[in-house]
Amino acid sequence: MRPFTYARAATVDEALGALRDPGTRLIACGTELVNWLKEGIETPARLVDITGLPLAGIDVSDDGGLRLGALARMSDVAAHPTVRDRFPVLAESLHRAASAQLRNMATIGGNLMQRTRCPYFRADVELPCNKRLPGSGCAALDGGDTSSHAIFGWSNDCAATFPSDLAVALAALDATVTAVGERGVRRIPATGFHRLPGTEPARHNELAPDELIVAVDVPAAPGASHYLKVRERASYEFAVVSAAVTLHAEDGVIGDARIALGGVAHRPWRLPAAEQALAGIALDDPAGLRAAVARSFTDARPLPGNKFKVELAQRAAVRALRTAGGVQ
């Protein structure tokens, strides 16, 4: 680990001022960043601690929407009574992430800013990885293990997936990330906050280097909702694939539904074609649900190691819809 200096920001303006120096990185609770320092993924000259900023609120607006402060802890949001009652998809996505110890520390903003778990990106020896060292190649696509990689939206430069559970729920909820920078406030839809790799895999998301996340806003009335996480062990494990769904149904028939998948792309992957096809389908019609969901898989491009994700992700989406609708 390289030496760095450490300071605490007392105000948002102080944190933004510190970001003018390109050698500065913000640190919230450090559950991700400290790993990157140890692994050499980040080598900042200066860390600025933002945990003293007044950004930890969890507020319910008059219309029933939510405002989650960027520094709200994952466990506090998951346990909030309104979140549990009206936004179960959100509570479940947080509750199934990481471990209890991590959730007690880690923040909402830090969760959205985490980076891929691609083993070549995280390796402690230098391996070809365009995300870590632009232009160095891609060890995964060049004959490596692609079992944890993308089936949608990948490029010839990178096929990594994004590991946050929360981000998948926020995409299904049509949430918005609010950022501030020296040029003012910017509201970024959660569906577009994370980038596809394209030719610039080293750019992980749309936050500019001089910006800070202050909050996440979740609109009211998502209807019934559920987060299904498929993983290799029952706790403390990242998703192989996951599905976040919200739906309004009457007499067991879907009026409208939204679906976002995790573990299949470099950002939460919404299924617009499936969402359109689901209107009018009964929740107790598994074949109808499956056919609707399949509409969004015609452009899936699995890699040699992850063909199983095409089937798994469709099954996860159907099961999440049925669970949200109270049908087993």
Ligand SMILES: Cc1cc2nc3c(=O)[nH]c(=O)nc-3n(C[C@H](O)[C@H](O)[C@H](O)COP(=O)(O)OP(=O)(O)OC[C@H]3O[C@@H](n4cnc5c(N)ncnc54)[C@H](O)[C@@H]3O)c2cc1C
């Ligand atoms: C072993 C392990 C298992 C995990 N499992 C899961 C899992 O199953 N599912 C899941 O979703 N997550 C998982 N995580 C990720 C975990 O949720 C994140 O580590 C955590 O949310 C990061 O929050 P933090 O406050 O510690 O961020 P930090 O580590 O302090 O910061 C991480 C990054 O976010 C930036 N940042 C933090 N706050 C802001 C802000 N307000 N504005 C701009 N930038 C900011 C920092 O500059 C840094 O780049 C796991 C992590 C670990 C270590």
Ligand code: SF4
């Ligand atoms: S998939 Fe992306 S993160 Fe993984 S080795 Fe290739 S370039 Fe790096």
